[in-house]
Amino acid sequence: MAWRDYILNLTVEGIRKQNLAITDTKVVEHLLRTARVGFLGLVDGDEPYVVPLNFVWHRGAVYIHGAVHGRKASLLASSPKATFTIADERGTIAHPVPAKTDTAYLSAMVFGRVSLVEDLREATEALDAMLTKYVPGYYEKPLQSGHVESYVSGAGSHVGVYRLQAERVTAKQNAEDMGMMYYPGRTQRADLRETVDNKRTVEQSV
Amino acid sequence: MAWRDYILNLTVEGIRKQNLAITDTKVVEHLLRTARVGFLGLVDGDEPYVVPLNFVWHRGAVYIHGAVHGRKASLLASSPKATFTIADERGTIAHPVPAKTDTAYLSAMVFGRVSLVEDLREATEALDAMLTKYVPGYYEKPLQSGHVESYVSGAGSHVGVYRLQAERVTAKQNAEDMGMMYYPGRTQRADLRETVDNKRTVEQSV
Numbered sequence: 115m116a117w118r119d120y121i122l123n124l125t126v127e128g129i130r131k132q133n134l135a136i137t138d139t140k141v142v143e144h145l146l147r148t149a150r151v152g153f154l155g156l157v158d159g160d161e162p163y164v165v166p167l168n169f170v171w172h173r174g175a176v177y178i179h180g181a182v183h184g185r186k187a188s189l190l191a192s193s194p195k196a197t198f199t200i201a202d203e204r205g206t207i208a209h210p211v212p213a214k215t216d217t218a219y220l221s222a223m224v225f226g227r228v229s230l231v232e233d234l235r236e237a238t239e240a241l242d243a244m245l246t247k248y249v250p251g252y253y254e255k256p257l258q259s260g261h262v263e264s265y266v267s268g269a270g271s272h273v274g275v276y277r278l279q280a281e282r283v284t285a286k287q288n289a290e291d292m293g294m295m296y297y298p299g300r301t302q303r304a305d306l307r308e309t310v311d312n313k314r315t316v317e318q319s320v
Numbered sequence: 321m322a323w324r325d326y327i328l329n330l331t332v333e334g335i336r337k338q339n340l341a342i343t344d345t346k347v348v349e350h351l352l353r354t355a356r357v358g359f360l361g362l363v364d365g366d367e368p369y370v371v372p373l374n375f376v377w378h379r380g381a382v383y384i385h386g387a388v389h390g391r392k393a394s395l396l397a398s399s400p401k402a403t404f405t406i407a408d409e410r411g412t413i414a415h416p417v418p419a420k421t422d423t424a425y426l427s428a429m430v431f432g433r434v435s436l437v438e439d440l441r442e443a444t445e446a447l448d449a450m451l452t453k454y455v456p457g458y459y460e461k462p463l464q465s466g467h468v469e470s471y472v473s474g475a476g477s478h479v480g481v482y483r484l485q486a487e488r489v490t491a492k493q494n495a496e497d498m499g500m501m502y503y504p505g506r507t508q509r510a511d512l513r514e515t516v517d518n519k520r521t522v523e524q525s526v
Contacts, residue, residue: 130390130391153359153407155368156368160363162370162401164370164429165429185334197368203357212471252507254509257418265419301457
């Protein structure tokens with residue numbers, strides 16, 4: 115699976131406000147490739163567990179790495195169903211009516227199952243993609259599998275590479291309203307005055 | 321509970337790397353008050369659900385608001401155990417050895433139970449705190465409970481205010497190493513050269 119081209123299974127199913135659903139896979143791909151932190155949700159009995167992680171979106175999967183010990187690792191071993199959520203918050207949309215204050219954002223949820231990557235070639239490719247994402251241009255050469263081998267399976271190694279295979283992805287966007295974005299110093303009073311002025315201008319021009 | 325002063329139950333329990341655990345409540349309070357987005361984790365059967373939300377940390381609780389319909393709302397009604405995670409990513413710490421590339425961050429997890437806020441005074445206070453957080457100085461007057469009443473319980477209203485009472489909070493920090501933070505153009509080669517130069521300088525000064 116990881117070695118052939120993939121199809122992003124972007125669905126609008128389960129999104130309440132269908133007008134916010136993103137249907138353009140390019141928008142979602144861009145978000146998945148550029149977001150620096152994602153939030154991995156796991157289930158621990160009847161309690162949810164949400165951990166922030168660096169990650170790389172690669173060949174239709176979310177790759178993460180981390181300790182093979184600890185709460186996250188033991189949850190991954192016992193309960194591989196996962197949700198991986200990312201959000202790009204783009205500021206607050208002001209409105210003279212308090213209840214109409216809103217947030218501009220772009221978000222995505224990746225649903226699937228997590229497994230430890232056992233294939234050294236796949237682990238190397240994923241970690242190299244991660245380095246390309248977080249420290250682009252820093253290393254002279256691509257990551258060598260020999261280096262990864264000692265890293266993920268060497269004596270005393272405590273680190274694993276995990277793959278969350280994306281079974282389905284949903285994404286939502288509430289676009290900026292550039293004329294109404296909040297900035298420090300913006301006031302309700304000025305916005306109300308401007309509305310009145312605009313109305314006058316429209317009336318005068320009629 | 322919501323009306324008296326609270327004690328932040330900050331614990332280091334469950335944190336694997338104890339050297340990263342934050343024990344200073346002021347650091348955590350600041351993060352909880354300034355983070356713009358938090359990730360609410362809920363459990364849906366054996367599947368986790370993680371939703372990004374604006375929120376306000378107020379009197380020892382995370383307040384959110386949102387639709388009383390939809391997946392989040394029905395989960396909140398059926399399974400009130402929640403985890404609310406926030407993270408402030410502060411950049412990548414470069415290292416000539418790939419496996420030692422690291423991320424600087426500050427993160428917190430709030431564990432507790434979620435309930436719908438029924439008290440109008442509490443709902444008003446929470447929403448007013450939220451406006452103060454996201455659009456400081458915008459409104460001329462504090463939010464009026466009459467406005468909130470129509471907002472959260474008016475005819476055709478579909479919006480609720482929810483409180484996640486913080487039963488315990490954990491927080492972690494991996495501080496920046498300012499001399500090693502990645503920036504575009506930084507290279508492994510230059511860092512290795514500098515290490516050699518530093519060594520020479522030390523040797524010459526001995």
